């Protein structure tokens with residue numbers, strides 16, 4: 249710790265609290281001289297105390313003045329630690345006389361029982377245990393002292409003192425939107441000394457940080473800023489600043505606004521949903537300026553960010569170690585009470601993993617929407633559908649299932665709110681990027697594009713309404729499905745979704761040499777995040793053995809049990825002219841992915857016909873490429 253100015257640190261408290269031990273340790277930690285006040289007592293005082301006679305104020309005044317002179321002399325050169333009981337206000341006034349602004353009081357406190365027990369164990373101290381009571385009686389608790397409980401170990405006590413002495417914040421959070429606000433409260437509630445920042449925009453964004461700070465008790469000691477320079481300067485070095493701003497251009501603008509005030513070795517943590525390719529570019533760019541970047545996925549939405557999100561950090565592993573204590577402190581905990589935060593890998597792998605998390609999320613949401621629609625067209629109202637979904641919890645529990653039940657039950661007056669919500673699904677880009685990534689990497693994660701394009705289709709509301717007038721022949725639904733069948737189709741499609749998402753991560757890990765740990769990724773997704781589910785809990789163990797769920801015996805048995813109902817649900821929906829993009833794609837994908845001989849031979853022949861692209865032959869195991877003159 250670097251001290252910004254010279255100070256005298258008086259370590260005070262009644263006898264037996266360990267002032268000398270702590271004072272000594274603290275002086276070593278701070279690299280400053282140590283003085284034990286007892287060594288400055290005149291002989292008469294020591295004699296009195298060893299006879300068991302308490303010192304009176306007259307006895308003390310000379311001694312206190314000596315210590316005050318010592319402090320003043322030291323302050324001319326350096327800081328120092330002085331140990332002295334300093335029990336009364338008037339003693340402390342003498343001790344700090346003339347150096348009040350450079351005096352820090354560190355008060356060691358403990359119960360009578362604990363102190364007397366410790367005193368009994370001392371052999372070479374001149375203060376008998378009986379005097380403890382008289383000291384406790386005359387003690388006037390200091391105001392503005394750092395109070396530290398002696399039940400901690402000496403090293404822990406010194407850590408607490410150092411933390412309290414340093415006026416600078418340990419962690420900064422930039423961007424007080426939905427996520428930034430919740431994360432700030434989470435960080436502050438973990439006793440992390442925090443600085444928060446939100447931009448100032450005249451007439452639109454004014455005093456956001458200070459108003460937010462004043463709203464919540466846990467932010468009482470948090471420093472709030474709307475000036476970037478002051479915000480950065482309020483942080484201990486190396487600075488650790490988490491950005492919770494919009495991905496893309498905004499992230500670049502924010503980074504540029506910070507750079508002029510940052511120092512070598514400072515660390516930015518991008519917690520937004522940034523594109524993993526951009527994260528790699530930013531990481532290299534910042535490194536050229538000796539600044540580190542940890543790109544991290546954060547999932548859990550507003551509530552998760554407050555109570556404990558799932559956190560997916562990546563970048564340089566050594567740099568990560570510096571920010572790990574903060575991220576671990578605020579993360580959700582898994583069933584074994586371990587943080588749902590782990591070092592994911594190099595470069596932008598954390599953002600890649602978060603992107604696939606969101607791709608899986610898109611599919612899980614779409615599947616639930618399709619299921620609700622099937623149950624609706626089967627004649628159930630929304631309360632009845634909520635009851636059915638609730639009954640699925642034992643078989644297919646997930647955060648998204650739980651919130652869907654609540655959503656379906658939400659009423660405005662006597663109307664279900666969902667009936668009033670416009671059927672145009674928005675998106676912020678991660679589903680789009682996952683679709684691009686799966687295409688670029690050549691991985692058939694087909695459900696994510698299906699869910700994404702379902703959202704895009706939903707946006708054509710006006711066209712849909714017009715076309716519906718043309719094509720709707722007025723037939724009513726003749727769905728004849730049991731809720732058991734629908735549940736099985738839902739479970740089947742979820743297995744395919746998780747298989748595809750994991751496969752995408754696994755293949756990207758190989759291609760980019762990220763060495764991702766799939767089981768560990770599933771583990772940090774068991775709590776705090778939007779796709780937490782009991783299936784995810786099951787996957788933690790499975791992924792230690794294989795990344796291929798479709799070939800894993802337990803899942804083979806599940807799939808065989810679920811497939812007939814899935815076929816039934818999908819075929820009946822198609823016959824009833826329903827759009828079920830993810831349910832149907834799960835069957836299509838599965839059939840295509842498990843067929844020994846696919847019609848891709850026709851594609852190869854066509855390619856060779858028009859473009860001489862060549863083909864391989866099944867009757868030539870050498871893998872030789874052939875071309876035929878087709879005309």
Ligand SMILES: NC(=O)C1=CN([C@@H]2O[C@H](COP(=O)(O)OP(=O)(O)OC[C@H]3O[C@@H](n4cnc5c(N)ncnc54)[C@H](OP(=O)(O)O)[C@@H]3O)[C@@H](O)[C@H]2O)C=CC1
Pocket residue numbers: 422423424425426427428446447453492493494495498501502519520521522546547548549550676
């Ligand atoms: N909402 C969610 O459920 C989740 C969001 N995320 C990601 O976290 C990030 C933040 O999301 P969220 O909190 O929801 O978003 P919000 O829109 O609620 O907040 C965005 C923040 O960015 C700030 N900002 C925008 N433009 C600028 C700029 N030019 N300069 C400085 N600051 C700017 C905003 O400040 P101001 O208020 O002044 O405009 C605000 O503090 C995004 O990347 C998002 O994708 C990740 C997981 C979940």
Ligand SMILES: O=C(CO)[C@H](O)[C@H](O)COP(=O)(O)O
Pocket residue numbers: 521546547548549606609674675676677678679778
């Ligand atoms: O990251 C998230 C959840 O995990 C965000 O809520 C994200 O905005 C969701 O994506 P979209 O807005 O595209 O639905």
